[in-house]
Amino acid sequence: MRSDLGQYYTHQNISKLLMSNILMKNPKKILELGIGDGALLREAKLKWRDSKIIGGDIDPKNIKILKKEFPNVDLFLINGLSSRLNHRLKIKLGSIDVGVCNPPYLVVEKSDEIKKILNSSRLGDLSDYRIVTSDLVFLAQNLLLIRENGELGIILPDGLLTSHQFSMFRKRIIENYSIKGIIELPDKIFKKTEAKTHILVLKKCRPKNKTVTIHKANHKGEIEDTINVDIVDLPHRMDYSYHKWRLNDFKKGISLESVKAEIFRGKFSKKELSNGDYKYIHTTDLKKDLKYQVFKPNKRVARRFRCANKGDIIIPRVGKRCLGRVMVIEDGSILISDCLYVIRVPQEYREALVRTLTSEYGQNWIKANSHGVCSRVISKIDLLNLEIQPLTL
Numbered sequence: 001m002r003s004d005l006g007q008y009y010t011h012q013n014i015s016k017l018l019m020s021n022i023l024m025k026n027p028k029k030i031l032e033l034g035i036g037d038g039a040l041l042r043e044a045k046l047k048w049r050d051s052k053i054i055g056g057d058i059d060p061k062n063i064k065i066l067k068k069e070f071p072n073v074d075l076f077l078i079n080g081l082s083s084r085l086n087h088r089l090k091i092k093l094g095s096i097d098v099g100v101c102n103p104p105y106l107v108v109e110k111s112d113e114i115k116k117i118l119n120s121s122r123l124g125d126l127s128d129y130r131i132v133t134s135d136l137v138f139l140a141q142n143l144l145l146i147r148e149n150g151e152l153g154i155i156l157p158d159g160l161l162t163s164h165q166f167s168m169f170r171k172r173i174i175e176n177y178s179i180k181g182i183i184e185l186p187d188k189i190f191k192k193t194e195a196k197t198h199i200l201v202l203k204k205c206r207p208k209n210k211t212v213t214i215h216k217a218n219h220k221g222e223i224e225d226t227i228n229v230d231i232v233d234l235p236h237r238m239d240y241s242y243h244k245w246r247l248n249d250f251k252k253g254i255s256l257e258s259v260k261a262e263i264f265r266g267k268f269s270k271k272e273l274s275n276g277d278y279k280y281i282h283t284t285d286l287k288k289d290l291k292y293q294v295f296k297p298n299k300r301v302a303r304r305f306r307c308a309n310k311g312d313i314i315i316p317r318v319g320k321r322c323l324g325r326v327m328v329i330e331d332g333s334i335l336i337s338d339c340l341y342v343i344r345v346p347q348e349y350r351e352a353l354v355r356t357l358t359s360e361y362g363q364n365w366i367k368a369n370s371h372g373v374c375s376r377v378i379s380k381i382d383l384l385n386l387e388i389q390p391l392t393l
Ligand SMILES: C[S@@+](CC[C@H](N)C(=O)[O-])C[C@H]1O[C@@H](n2cnc3c(N)ncnc32)[C@H](O)[C@@H]1O
Pocket: 005, 006, 007, 008, 009, 010, 033, 034, 035, 036, 037, 038, 039, 040, 056, 057, 058, 059, 062, 078, 079, 080, 081, 101, 102, 103, 104, 105
């Protein structure tokens, strides 16, 4: 087995698990890119006896051996990273019913060819990725070759599902495809590598559901636990371990103080700010509906004054009708008036805090905990006691 070609082959239990998650009854054409020693091919053949199977690999040895075992399968010597892949496989783009894949996990040089593959599969642009990996490109190729409403089961490395540098990838997947399930695989399922992996099952159609089921599998390929995760929480991470931890951690609610939230107000009044030269936000910029706002950062201002930054949650500190409104800084930074609070919490609590503040519970909490006769104020000490509410299963 050649590690330079990412030749780590799938265990039979895991191959079976992957196949069992493809729901299409009688696919006509099945594709496998990177067939290796035939671990997935063998299971696909057992599940869909009458389907036409097309496979390819860059290693001629693999093709030669598998041609003997599967004389009826169309096997090709291919480069899965080529933008002319469909010509080599003698198929049209968008003509495959089901794709199954355990791609190689290798770093790939950025090129115009890779850019074209990523763009046309709606997985974004080269600039969205600090590094490009062969698993990402194989996924993109599958998405191009599969027809509308076709299905794909692919084994992906942990990084694509969990690393910050691939958050744009996760965003693109969520926006453009329907995730049918994610299965976290146990450690040490491949010989000679400890790679942590997950099965991602996709349908090539617009996303429909607001939640996604995420499972944990054991070495026998059995599902041990399943959770439902809101789709808005998936760009951050897509793995079972993280979301399970998050659900457990929030079972009882957790105060802003105990998550070590930083809370501060703006230094200047609206009047002072409006006489100055810098852009700022005030209570009037917070609208009734939750807003994710992007600001152009101003380095000079950020050096001199404490600003609200990317990821910060802004609420009014004082006001009447504006209390209860929420803004999230999606990107950039901005000066705030002294009528606003910035709440800065560790990333894993952000979404839950936003949901808490905008929920009935949060709105009632603000009504109950603000004080003052005409204009009402929320004190920082009270705010530190606000409990971030559990995310429900
Ligand atoms: C992780 S192995 C998986 C093999 C098999 N699908 C399995 O599940 O056991 C990846 C396979 O992709 C093949 N491969 C690596 N680079 C490739 C490329 N650029 N084009 C096509 N196949 C490639 C390797 O030879 C290897 O067989």
